[in-house]
Amino acid sequence: MGNHADKALIALRNHSEAERRRRERINAHLSTLRTLIPGTNKMDKAALLGEVINQVKELRRSVTEATNGTLVPTDIDEVKVEEHEDHLNDGTSFSIRASLCCDFKHEILSDLRQAVEALPLKAVRAEIATLGSRMLNVFVFSGEDGEGGQILVNSVREALRSVLDKFYASEEFSSRNAMASKRRRVSFFCPSDSSSSLGDIW
Amino acid sequence: MGNHADKALIALRNHSEAERRRRERINAHLSTLRTLIPGTNKMDKAALLGEVINQVKELRRSVTEATNGTLVPTDIDEVKVEEHEDHLNDGTSFSIRASLCCDFKHEILSDLRQAVEALPLKAVRAEIATLGSRMLNVFVFSGEDGEGGQILVNSVREALRSVLDKFYASEEFSSRNAMASKRRRVSFFCPSDSSSSLGDIW
């Protein structure tokens, strides 16, 4: 019968339809990119993508220069830890960026140092920025991929949190009153007050 | 002879080659986007573009929140004018963003007001931000497309420049000495000093 022929024909039609859907997905994304980036309305596909690339680079520039390259402690105590999956050459390497923002106390710094050195990771970068009575500590760790990613992230987070908690405990002991709110206002930005070298501090 | 056939064949080959080059241009851009955005290495074309869209949105968020939504006057006198081609629904509408940054003087404000009102455009938004002795004025004009775009941009630019020049002239008259450098340092950022409503000022 034409059974084989029917099968083949149906398969072929499915194929072309699938391909059509694929094109539609891609073009839809290109379309939203056009709406996202001004002036790309009547551009070539290639030109559009070129503009997209420029925009991404431009925005990256803007965001880093808006921060002025200077890390600024906020008025809110917090610890942030995130993994980065550095895929240099489709690679087997990752990095973890960890930060701790809190009041500036020398005892915290030594606790922090101990906690960081106790971690099964090498810190490839460390920065301390102070602003008034506040401090922001940033560490970048690197790993070789294979060691459990999220597990490491969690241990780093726990390490920083324990440092912060220890500080809270001692603080609560020394002055039990002014602890109502952990948040403090810091009014002004003082560039010369910000430091990025460690030797001076610990 | 096969002259016609030759021609046709060559044409066909040119065609396919041109198409190949086109694909290469597009894929090259997609490739650099992959290098630009982490984690997209083994993604689908469509998925890649999706990630690109997310990145653009994310970066836009970051840059606006890094500026804190607050316009800040710099220490450099300047006027900037740019066209924006608001293509809402593949549209016939554009907008012009114009800004003037300079020392804060009341006379400048009234001159500025006159200059802006004399323009053949309606201002849909206006903001004034002050910081110490400095001010940043931002205007957004809208037009219906069809009126000469770049010509309007130039006239807006000229209007703002004339305001600035007039100020320079009067300043030069009043104090001929301290004019060596137009640039002044403004050290600190004071949020409460920044205003976005006009009624209070003019």
Place this chain on the structure above:
DNA sequence: TACAACACGTGATCC
């Protein structure tokens, strides 16, 4: 006429 950009269907390849 020739060139540029696009959408389409098809064969190849990889899970």
Place this chain on the structure above:
DNA sequence: TGGATCACGTGTTGT
């Protein structure tokens, strides 16, 4: 095998 993705050449249209 079937489903998904890709590169390719071709038909079509606009300049």
